[in-house]
Amino acid sequence: MTHESRATFGSKLGVVLATVGSAVGLGNIWRFPYMVGENGGAAFLLIYVLCILFLGLPVMITEFFIGRHSHRNAAGAFKEIAPDSKWSVIGYNGVLAAFMILGFYSVVAGWTLEYILQAVTGSLSNKSAAEFANDFSVFSTGIIKPILWTFIFIALTHIIIVSGVKKGIERASKVMMPMLFIILVILCVRSLTLDNAEKGISFLFNPDFSKITSSVILSAMGQAFFSLSIGMGCLITYSSYFSKATNLQRTALEVTILDTLVALLAGVMIFPAVFSFNIQPTAGPELVFITLPNVFGQMSLGSLWSFIFFVLLALAALTSTISLHEVATAYVLEEHKMSRRKAALLVSGGILVLGIISSLSLGIWKQYTIFGLTFFDFLDYVTAKIMLPFGGMLICFFVGRRVDKKILKAELTNEGSITFHFFNTYAFFMRYVAPIAIGLIFLNELGIIKWINGIILQ
Numbered sequence: 001m002t003h004e005s006r007a008t009f010g011s012k013l014g015v016v017l018a019t020v021g022s023a024v025g026l027g028n029i030w031r032f033p034y035m036v037g038e039n040g041g042a043a044f045l046l047i048y049v050l051c052i053l054f055l056g057l058p059v060m061i062t063e064f065f066i067g068r069h070s071h072r073n074a075a076g077a078f079k080e081i082a083p084d085s086k087w088s089v090i091g092y093n094g095v096l097a098a099f100m101i102l103g104f105y106s107v108v109a110g111w112t113l114e115y116i117l118q119a120v121t122g123s124l125s126n127k128s129a130a131e132f133a134n135d136f137s138v139f140s141t142g143i144i145k146p147i148l149w150t151f152i153f154i155a156l157t158h159i160i161i162v163s164g165v166k167k168g169i170e171r172a173s174k175v176m177m178p179m180l181f182i183i184l185v186i187l188c189v190r191s192l193t194l195d196n197a198e199k200g201i202s203f204l205f206n207p208d209f210s211k212i213t214s215s216v217i218l219s220a221m222g223q224a225f226f227s228l229s230i231g232m233g234c235l236i237t238y239s240s241y242f243s244k245a246t247n248l249q250r251t252a253l254e255v256t257i258l259d260t261l262v263a264l265l266a267g268v269m270i271f272p273a274v275f276s277f278n279i280q281p282t283a284g285p286e287l288v289f290i291t292l293p294n295v296f297g298q299m300s301l302g303s304l305w306s307f308i309f310f311v312l313l314a315l316a317a318l319t320s321t322i323s324l325h326e327v328a329t330a331y332v333l334e335e336h337k338m339s340r341r342k343a344a345l346l347v348s349g350g351i352l353v354l355g356i357i358s359s360l361s362l363g364i365w366k367q368y369t370i371f372g373l374t375f376f377d378f379l380d381y382v383t384a385k386i387m388l389p390f391g392g393m394l395i396c397f398f399v400g401r402r403v404d405k406k407i408l409k410a411e412l413t414n415e416g417s418i419t420f421h422f423f424n425t426y427a428f429f430m431r432y433v434a435p436i437a438i439g440l441i442f443l444n445e446l447g448i449i450k451w452i453n454g455i456i457l458q
Protein backbone atom coordinates (compact mmCIF):
# COMPACT_ATOMS: atom_id res chain seq x y z
CA MET A 1 0.00 0.00 0.00
CA THR A 2 1.48 3.35 -0.92
CA HIS A 3 1.46 6.18 1.53
CA GLU A 4 -0.60 8.40 -0.73
CA SER A 5 -3.50 6.01 -0.89
CA ARG A 6 -4.01 5.91 2.88
CA ALA A 7 -7.00 7.67 4.28
CA THR A 8 -6.57 10.83 6.33
CA PHE A 9 -8.87 12.47 8.81
CA GLY A 10 -10.86 15.32 7.29
CA SER A 11 -10.90 18.36 9.51
CA LYS A 12 -8.73 19.56 12.35
CA LEU A 13 -11.60 19.13 14.75
CA GLY A 14 -12.10 15.63 13.40
CA VAL A 15 -8.56 14.68 14.40
CA VAL A 16 -8.94 15.76 17.98
CA LEU A 17 -12.43 14.38 18.34
CA ALA A 18 -11.58 11.00 16.89
CA THR A 19 -8.59 10.69 19.19
CA VAL A 20 -10.63 11.87 22.16
CA GLY A 21 -13.22 9.33 21.03
CA SER A 22 -10.61 6.62 21.35
CA ALA A 23 -9.43 7.81 24.74
CA VAL A 24 -12.79 8.54 26.32
CA GLY A 25 -14.81 5.42 26.87
CA LEU A 26 -15.61 2.75 29.40
CA GLY A 27 -12.10 3.30 30.76
CA ASN A 28 -13.17 6.66 32.14
CA ILE A 29 -16.71 5.94 33.18
CA TRP A 30 -16.66 2.26 34.12
CA ARG A 31 -13.05 1.30 34.87
CA PHE A 32 -11.79 4.50 36.50
CA PRO A 33 -14.39 4.65 39.30
CA TYR A 34 -14.01 0.98 40.10
CA MET A 35 -10.22 1.26 40.22
CA VAL A 36 -10.53 4.30 42.51
CA GLY A 37 -12.92 2.35 44.70
CA GLU A 38 -10.75 -0.75 44.87
CA ASN A 39 -7.55 1.18 45.51
CA GLY A 40 -8.57 3.37 48.40
CA GLY A 41 -9.85 6.58 46.79
CA ALA A 42 -7.96 9.85 46.72
CA ALA A 43 -4.47 8.38 47.16
CA PHE A 44 -5.01 6.40 43.96
CA LEU A 45 -6.32 9.49 42.19
CA LEU A 46 -3.21 11.44 43.11
CA ILE A 47 -0.86 8.80 41.71
CA TYR A 48 -3.09 8.46 38.67
CA VAL A 49 -2.79 12.15 37.86
CA LEU A 50 0.99 12.01 38.32
CA CYS A 51 1.15 9.03 35.93
CA ILE A 52 -0.97 10.88 33.36
CA LEU A 53 1.29 13.93 33.44
CA PHE A 54 4.73 12.40 33.67
CA LEU A 55 4.30 9.08 31.87
CA GLY A 56 1.11 9.32 29.82
CA LEU A 57 1.61 12.64 28.11
CA PRO A 58 5.20 11.98 26.95
CA VAL A 59 4.26 8.51 25.71
CA MET A 60 1.29 9.93 23.82
CA ILE A 61 3.39 12.57 22.06
CA THR A 62 5.90 9.85 21.20
CA GLU A 63 3.19 7.62 19.70
CA PHE A 64 1.97 10.57 17.64
CA PHE A 65 5.49 11.06 16.40
CA ILE A 66 5.87 7.42 15.36
CA GLY A 67 2.49 7.25 13.64
CA ARG A 68 2.64 10.40 11.60
CA HIS A 69 6.31 10.02 10.80
CA SER A 70 5.92 6.51 9.43
CA HIS A 71 2.35 6.59 8.09
CA ARG A 72 2.03 2.93 8.92
CA ASN A 73 0.11 0.63 11.26
CA ALA A 74 1.26 -0.22 14.78
CA ALA A 75 3.69 -2.95 13.68
CA GLY A 76 4.64 -1.60 10.25
CA ALA A 77 5.61 1.77 11.75
CA PHE A 78 8.62 0.25 13.46
CA LYS A 79 9.71 -1.58 10.32
CA GLU A 80 9.50 1.70 8.44
CA ILE A 81 11.56 3.72 10.92
CA ALA A 82 14.00 0.96 11.88
CA PRO A 83 14.14 -1.64 9.09
CA ASP A 84 15.76 -4.99 9.92
CA SER A 85 15.35 -4.55 13.64
CA LYS A 86 13.33 -6.32 16.27
CA TRP A 87 11.48 -3.19 17.38
CA SER A 88 8.31 -4.22 15.58
CA VAL A 89 7.76 -6.52 18.54
CA ILE A 90 6.19 -3.40 20.13
CA GLY A 91 3.60 -3.50 17.39
CA TYR A 92 2.91 -7.20 17.84
CA ASN A 93 2.49 -6.64 21.57
CA GLY A 94 -0.01 -3.93 20.63
CA VAL A 95 -1.98 -6.01 18.16
CA LEU A 96 -2.24 -8.80 20.72
CA ALA A 97 -3.28 -6.26 23.38
CA ALA A 98 -6.00 -4.96 21.05
CA PHE A 99 -7.54 -8.44 20.82
CA MET A 100 -7.27 -9.01 24.54
CA ILE A 101 -8.71 -5.63 25.54
CA LEU A 102 -11.60 -6.05 23.13
CA GLY A 103 -12.14 -9.49 24.63
CA PHE A 104 -13.44 -7.98 27.89
CA TYR A 105 -14.27 -4.45 26.77
CA SER A 106 -16.92 -5.68 24.32
CA VAL A 107 -18.60 -7.57 27.13
CA VAL A 108 -18.93 -4.44 29.27
CA ALA A 109 -19.96 -2.46 26.21
CA GLY A 110 -22.67 -5.09 25.72
CA TRP A 111 -23.90 -4.43 29.27
CA THR A 112 -24.54 -0.80 28.32
CA LEU A 113 -26.87 -2.03 25.55
CA GLU A 114 -28.84 -4.12 28.04
CA TYR A 115 -29.24 -1.02 30.21
CA ILE A 116 -30.51 0.97 27.24
CA LEU A 117 -33.15 -1.68 26.74
CA GLN A 118 -34.02 -1.70 30.44
CA ALA A 119 -34.39 2.07 30.41
CA VAL A 120 -36.80 1.79 27.49
CA THR A 121 -38.88 -0.97 29.04
CA GLY A 122 -38.98 0.85 32.37
CA SER A 123 -37.40 -1.98 34.35
CA LEU A 124 -34.79 0.40 35.76
CA SER A 125 -37.28 2.20 37.95
CA ASN A 126 -38.69 1.71 41.45
CA LYS A 127 -36.12 -0.64 42.86
CA SER A 128 -34.02 -0.58 46.00
CA ALA A 129 -30.22 -0.40 45.86
CA ALA A 130 -30.07 -4.09 46.82
CA GLU A 131 -32.43 -5.03 44.01
CA PHE A 132 -30.37 -3.17 41.43
CA ALA A 133 -27.27 -5.00 42.62
CA ASN A 134 -29.00 -8.35 42.57
CA ASP A 135 -30.54 -7.84 39.13
CA PHE A 136 -27.21 -6.84 37.67
CA SER A 137 -25.55 -9.89 39.10
CA VAL A 138 -28.24 -12.19 37.69
CA PHE A 139 -27.89 -10.57 34.27
CA SER A 140 -24.09 -10.45 34.05
CA THR A 141 -23.56 -14.00 35.25
CA GLY A 142 -26.15 -15.32 32.82
CA ILE A 143 -25.37 -17.05 29.54
CA ILE A 144 -27.42 -15.99 26.54
CA LYS A 145 -28.19 -12.32 27.15
CA PRO A 146 -24.71 -10.97 27.85
CA ILE A 147 -23.25 -12.98 24.98
CA LEU A 148 -25.90 -11.73 22.61
CA TRP A 149 -25.17 -8.11 23.56
CA THR A 150 -21.44 -8.70 23.22
CA PHE A 151 -22.07 -10.07 19.75
CA ILE A 152 -24.23 -7.10 18.79
CA PHE A 153 -21.62 -4.67 20.01
CA ILE A 154 -18.84 -6.38 18.08
CA ALA A 155 -21.06 -6.39 15.00
CA LEU A 156 -21.62 -2.63 15.32
CA THR A 157 -17.88 -2.03 15.61
CA HIS A 158 -17.30 -4.30 12.64
CA ILE A 159 -19.73 -2.42 10.41
CA ILE A 160 -18.07 0.90 11.12
CA ILE A 161 -14.58 -0.50 10.58
CA VAL A 162 -15.55 -1.99 7.22
CA SER A 163 -17.17 1.23 6.07
CA GLY A 164 -13.78 2.99 6.15
CA VAL A 165 -11.70 5.16 8.40
CA LYS A 166 -12.86 8.65 7.75
CA LYS A 167 -16.60 8.52 7.45
CA GLY A 168 -17.39 6.16 10.27
CA ILE A 169 -15.07 7.35 12.97
CA GLU A 170 -15.32 11.04 12.38
CA ARG A 171 -19.08 11.21 12.14
CA ALA A 172 -19.63 9.19 15.27
CA SER A 173 -17.28 11.23 17.46
CA LYS A 174 -18.26 14.70 16.40
CA VAL A 175 -21.72 14.80 17.89
CA MET A 176 -21.55 12.33 20.71
CA MET A 177 -18.55 13.45 22.72
CA PRO A 178 -19.86 16.92 23.59
CA MET A 179 -23.24 15.44 24.48
CA LEU A 180 -21.69 12.92 26.81
CA PHE A 181 -19.78 15.68 28.50
CA ILE A 182 -22.93 17.69 29.15
CA ILE A 183 -24.90 14.80 30.57
CA LEU A 184 -22.01 13.91 32.87
CA VAL A 185 -22.08 17.42 34.30
CA ILE A 186 -25.83 17.15 34.89
CA LEU A 187 -25.41 13.81 36.65
CA CYS A 188 -22.61 15.22 38.81
CA VAL A 189 -24.91 17.98 39.99
CA ARG A 190 -27.62 15.45 40.85
CA SER A 191 -25.19 13.21 42.64
CA LEU A 192 -23.64 16.07 44.63
CA THR A 193 -27.03 17.05 46.00
CA LEU A 194 -27.76 13.59 47.44
CA ASP A 195 -27.59 12.94 51.19
CA ASN A 196 -24.09 12.07 52.36
CA ALA A 197 -22.56 13.34 49.11
CA GLU A 198 -19.69 14.89 51.07
CA LYS A 199 -18.49 11.44 52.13
CA GLY A 200 -18.00 10.49 48.51
CA ILE A 201 -16.17 13.71 47.72
CA SER A 202 -13.88 13.21 50.67
CA PHE A 203 -13.19 9.64 49.55
CA LEU A 204 -12.27 10.94 46.12
CA PHE A 205 -10.24 14.01 47.01
CA ASN A 206 -8.92 13.62 50.54
CA PRO A 207 -5.92 11.31 50.29
CA ASP A 208 -4.87 8.83 52.94
CA PHE A 209 -1.21 8.37 52.09
CA SER A 210 -0.95 5.17 54.08
CA LYS A 211 -3.07 3.56 51.34
CA ILE A 212 -0.28 3.90 48.75
CA THR A 213 1.18 0.47 48.08
CA SER A 214 3.05 -0.94 45.12
CA SER A 215 -0.12 -2.51 43.84
CA VAL A 216 -1.96 0.83 44.04
CA ILE A 217 0.84 2.46 42.05
CA LEU A 218 0.76 -0.29 39.42
CA SER A 219 -3.03 0.00 39.16
CA ALA A 220 -2.83 3.78 38.77
CA MET A 221 -0.20 3.49 36.05
CA GLY A 222 -2.22 0.82 34.27
CA GLN A 223 -5.34 2.96 34.44
CA ALA A 224 -3.47 5.97 33.06
CA PHE A 225 -2.26 3.96 30.05
CA PHE A 226 -5.62 2.33 29.53
CA SER A 227 -7.56 5.54 29.72
CA LEU A 228 -5.28 7.45 27.36
CA SER A 229 -5.29 4.54 24.86
CA ILE A 230 -1.49 4.43 24.91
CA GLY A 231 1.17 1.74 25.02
CA MET A 232 -0.14 -0.49 22.26
CA GLY A 233 0.00 1.49 19.07
CA CYS A 234 -3.59 2.65 19.00
CA LEU A 235 -2.52 6.26 18.77
CA ILE A 236 0.26 5.27 16.37
CA THR A 237 -2.41 3.91 14.07
CA TYR A 238 -4.62 6.98 14.49
CA SER A 239 -1.84 9.50 14.08
CA SER A 240 -0.76 7.71 10.91
CA TYR A 241 -3.95 9.20 9.48
CA PHE A 242 -3.14 12.72 10.76
CA SER A 243 -2.24 15.36 8.20
CA LYS A 244 1.09 17.16 8.08
CA ALA A 245 -0.60 20.25 9.51
CA THR A 246 -1.83 18.62 12.73
CA ASN A 247 -0.23 20.11 15.81
CA LEU A 248 0.88 16.94 17.58
CA GLN A 249 1.88 18.42 20.91
CA ARG A 250 -1.26 20.45 21.25
CA THR A 251 -3.45 17.53 20.22
CA ALA A 252 -1.79 15.34 22.86
CA LEU A 253 -2.33 17.97 25.53
CA GLU A 254 -5.96 18.50 24.58
CA VAL A 255 -6.73 14.81 24.48
CA THR A 256 -5.04 14.25 27.84
CA ILE A 257 -6.89 17.10 29.52
CA LEU A 258 -10.29 16.10 28.13
CA ASP A 259 -9.79 12.45 29.00
CA THR A 260 -8.77 13.25 32.57
CA LEU A 261 -11.64 15.68 32.95
CA VAL A 262 -14.15 13.02 31.90
CA ALA A 263 -12.67 10.55 34.38
CA LEU A 264 -12.87 13.12 37.18
CA LEU A 265 -16.47 13.92 36.29
CA ALA A 266 -17.25 10.21 36.36
CA GLY A 267 -15.70 10.03 39.83
CA VAL A 268 -17.75 12.99 41.05
CA MET A 269 -20.84 11.41 39.54
CA ILE A 270 -20.29 8.00 41.14
CA PHE A 271 -18.82 8.37 44.63
CA PRO A 272 -21.34 10.66 46.31
CA ALA A 273 -24.00 8.19 45.13
CA VAL A 274 -21.98 5.19 46.29
CA PHE A 275 -21.90 6.56 49.82
CA SER A 276 -25.41 7.89 49.71
CA PHE A 277 -26.86 4.49 48.76
CA ASN A 278 -24.53 2.47 50.96
CA ILE A 279 -22.87 0.64 48.10
CA GLN A 280 -19.39 -0.80 48.68
CA PRO A 281 -16.76 1.30 46.84
CA THR A 282 -14.83 -1.94 46.39
CA ALA A 283 -17.68 -3.59 44.45
CA GLY A 284 -15.43 -3.98 41.39
CA PRO A 285 -16.51 -4.05 37.73
CA GLU A 286 -20.18 -3.82 38.65
CA LEU A 287 -19.79 -0.56 40.61
CA VAL A 288 -21.06 1.85 37.97
CA PHE A 289 -23.86 -0.44 36.86
CA ILE A 290 -25.29 -0.83 40.35
CA THR A 291 -24.73 2.78 41.43
CA LEU A 292 -26.06 4.81 38.54
CA PRO A 293 -29.61 3.41 38.38
CA ASN A 294 -30.03 4.68 41.95
CA VAL A 295 -29.07 8.17 40.85
CA PHE A 296 -31.53 8.06 37.97
CA GLY A 297 -34.17 6.81 40.38
CA GLN A 298 -33.79 10.08 42.28
CA MET A 299 -34.41 12.20 39.19
CA SER A 300 -37.71 13.12 37.63
CA LEU A 301 -37.95 11.45 34.23
CA GLY A 302 -35.30 9.03 35.51
CA SER A 303 -35.87 6.48 32.75
CA LEU A 304 -35.36 9.11 30.09
CA TRP A 305 -32.12 10.27 31.69
CA SER A 306 -30.84 6.76 32.02
CA PHE A 307 -31.76 6.05 28.40
CA ILE A 308 -29.82 9.10 27.18
CA PHE A 309 -26.88 8.33 29.44
CA PHE A 310 -26.49 4.71 28.41
CA VAL A 311 -26.88 5.54 24.73
CA LEU A 312 -24.04 8.04 25.04
CA LEU A 313 -21.95 5.63 27.10
CA ALA A 314 -22.46 2.94 24.48
CA LEU A 315 -21.35 5.38 21.81
CA ALA A 316 -18.30 6.44 23.81
CA ALA A 317 -17.48 2.76 24.12
CA LEU A 318 -18.03 2.34 20.39
CA THR A 319 -15.56 5.08 19.43
CA SER A 320 -13.05 3.27 21.66
CA THR A 321 -13.71 -0.22 20.30
CA ILE A 322 -13.40 1.20 16.80
CA SER A 323 -9.92 2.46 17.63
CA LEU A 324 -8.88 -0.86 19.13
CA HIS A 325 -10.34 -2.82 16.24
CA GLU A 326 -8.59 -0.53 13.78
CA VAL A 327 -5.20 -1.39 15.33
CA ALA A 328 -5.68 -5.06 14.60
CA THR A 329 -7.44 -4.58 11.26
CA ALA A 330 -4.87 -2.08 9.92
CA TYR A 331 -2.15 -4.52 10.89
CA VAL A 332 -3.73 -7.57 9.22
CA LEU A 333 -4.68 -5.54 6.16
CA GLU A 334 -1.33 -3.87 5.53
CA GLU A 335 1.10 -6.51 6.70
CA HIS A 336 -0.75 -9.54 5.35
CA LYS A 337 -2.16 -7.83 2.28
CA MET A 338 -5.79 -8.71 2.78
CA SER A 339 -8.90 -6.80 1.85
CA ARG A 340 -10.32 -4.56 4.56
CA ARG A 341 -13.46 -6.65 4.73
CA LYS A 342 -11.59 -9.91 5.22
CA ALA A 343 -9.13 -8.47 7.72
CA ALA A 344 -11.94 -6.98 9.78
CA LEU A 345 -13.88 -10.23 9.72
CA LEU A 346 -10.90 -12.13 11.02
CA VAL A 347 -10.42 -9.64 13.84
CA SER A 348 -14.10 -9.56 14.78
CA GLY A 349 -14.21 -13.37 14.88
CA GLY A 350 -11.24 -13.51 17.22
CA ILE A 351 -12.71 -10.90 19.55
CA LEU A 352 -16.04 -12.69 19.64
CA VAL A 353 -14.41 -15.90 20.85
CA LEU A 354 -12.53 -14.05 23.60
CA GLY A 355 -15.66 -12.09 24.45
CA ILE A 356 -17.75 -15.22 24.89
CA ILE A 357 -15.15 -16.83 27.13
CA SER A 358 -14.72 -13.73 29.27
CA SER A 359 -18.46 -13.22 29.63
CA LEU A 360 -18.95 -16.82 30.72
CA SER A 361 -16.00 -16.51 33.10
CA LEU A 362 -18.12 -14.20 35.23
CA GLY A 363 -20.81 -16.84 35.58
CA ILE A 364 -20.78 -20.54 34.81
CA TRP A 365 -17.03 -20.66 34.19
CA LYS A 366 -16.10 -18.74 37.31
CA GLN A 367 -14.20 -21.68 38.75
CA TYR A 368 -11.68 -21.76 35.89
CA THR A 369 -9.00 -19.25 36.83
CA ILE A 370 -5.59 -18.18 35.53
CA PHE A 371 -3.19 -17.12 38.30
CA GLY A 372 -6.25 -16.86 40.53
CA LEU A 373 -8.08 -14.53 38.15
CA THR A 374 -11.17 -15.20 36.06
CA PHE A 375 -10.55 -14.98 32.32
CA PHE A 376 -12.26 -11.56 32.27
CA ASP A 377 -10.04 -10.22 35.06
CA PHE A 378 -7.00 -11.89 33.56
CA LEU A 379 -7.44 -10.07 30.22
CA ASP A 380 -7.96 -6.79 32.06
CA TYR A 381 -4.98 -7.28 34.38
CA VAL A 382 -2.48 -8.46 31.80
CA THR A 383 -3.30 -5.75 29.26
CA ALA A 384 -3.64 -2.69 31.51
CA LYS A 385 -1.02 -3.48 34.10
CA ILE A 386 1.57 -5.30 32.02
CA MET A 387 1.28 -5.03 28.24
CA LEU A 388 0.42 -1.32 27.98
CA PRO A 389 3.08 0.02 30.38
CA PHE A 390 5.59 -2.41 28.90
CA GLY A 391 4.70 -1.22 25.40
CA GLY A 392 4.98 2.39 26.54
CA MET A 393 8.40 1.73 28.02
CA LEU A 394 9.62 0.15 24.78
CA ILE A 395 8.15 2.98 22.69
CA CYS A 396 10.20 5.45 24.72
CA PHE A 397 13.32 3.29 24.43
CA PHE A 398 12.80 2.96 20.72
CA VAL A 399 12.47 6.65 19.96
CA GLY A 400 15.14 7.54 22.52
CA ARG A 401 17.67 5.15 20.97
CA ARG A 402 16.76 4.87 17.31
CA VAL A 403 15.54 8.30 16.35
CA ASP A 404 17.72 11.32 15.77
CA LYS A 405 16.60 14.17 18.02
CA LYS A 406 16.55 16.50 15.01
CA ILE A 407 14.10 14.29 13.15
CA LEU A 408 11.97 14.03 16.29
CA LYS A 409 11.92 17.78 16.73
CA ALA A 410 11.21 18.42 13.05
CA GLU A 411 8.17 16.12 13.13
CA LEU A 412 6.82 17.51 16.39
CA THR A 413 7.18 21.11 15.24
CA ASN A 414 5.88 20.45 11.72
CA GLU A 415 9.30 21.15 10.22
CA GLY A 416 9.85 24.15 12.46
CA SER A 417 6.59 25.89 11.58
CA ILE A 418 5.23 25.65 15.12
CA THR A 419 7.17 25.99 18.34
CA PHE A 420 7.48 23.30 20.98
CA HIS A 421 8.39 25.25 24.11
CA PHE A 422 9.04 22.24 26.28
CA PHE A 423 10.79 20.07 23.73
CA ASN A 424 13.84 19.44 25.90
CA THR A 425 11.72 18.66 28.94
CA TYR A 426 9.61 16.33 26.85
CA ALA A 427 12.69 14.63 25.37
CA PHE A 428 14.17 14.17 28.84
CA PHE A 429 10.98 12.62 30.18
CA MET A 430 10.55 10.42 27.15
CA ARG A 431 14.16 9.18 27.13
CA TYR A 432 14.84 8.77 30.82
CA VAL A 433 12.05 9.49 33.28
CA ALA A 434 9.19 7.54 31.71
CA PRO A 435 11.02 4.29 30.86
CA ILE A 436 12.91 4.20 34.16
CA ALA A 437 9.83 4.98 36.23
CA ILE A 438 7.79 2.33 34.45
CA GLY A 439 10.61 -0.19 34.89
CA LEU A 440 10.89 0.60 38.61
CA ILE A 441 7.16 0.27 39.15
CA PHE A 442 7.30 -3.19 37.54
CA LEU A 443 10.29 -4.27 39.62
CA ASN A 444 8.67 -2.94 42.74
CA GLU A 445 5.41 -4.77 42.12
CA LEU A 446 7.26 -7.98 41.44
CA GLY A 447 8.93 -7.58 44.82
CA ILE A 448 12.37 -7.44 43.23
CA ILE A 449 13.31 -4.13 44.84
CA LYS A 450 12.41 -5.44 48.28
CA TRP A 451 14.47 -8.51 47.59
CA ILE A 452 17.53 -6.48 46.54
CA ASN A 453 17.10 -4.22 49.58
CA GLY A 454 17.04 -7.30 51.75
CA ILE A 455 20.31 -8.51 50.27
CA ILE A 456 22.00 -5.11 50.70
CA LEU A 457 20.83 -4.72 54.27
CA GLN A 458 21.97 -8.17 55.35
Ligand code: TRP
Nearest residue numbers: 023025026027028226227229234
Ligand atom coordinates in the same frame (compact mmCIF):
# COMPACT_ATOMS: atom_id res chain seq x y z
N1 TRP B 1 -9.07 4.42 26.32
C1 TRP B 1 -10.29 3.74 26.08
C2 TRP B 1 -11.17 3.90 27.29
O1 TRP B 1 -10.79 4.58 28.22
C3 TRP B 1 -10.08 2.28 25.75
C4 TRP B 1 -9.11 2.12 24.66
C5 TRP B 1 -9.27 2.45 23.35
C6 TRP B 1 -7.79 1.65 24.82
N2 TRP B 1 -8.10 2.22 22.69
C7 TRP B 1 -7.19 1.73 23.56
C8 TRP B 1 -7.07 1.21 25.90
C9 TRP B 1 -5.87 1.38 23.40
C10 TRP B 1 -5.76 0.85 25.73
C11 TRP B 1 -5.15 0.94 24.50
O2 TRP B 1 -12.23 3.41 27.35
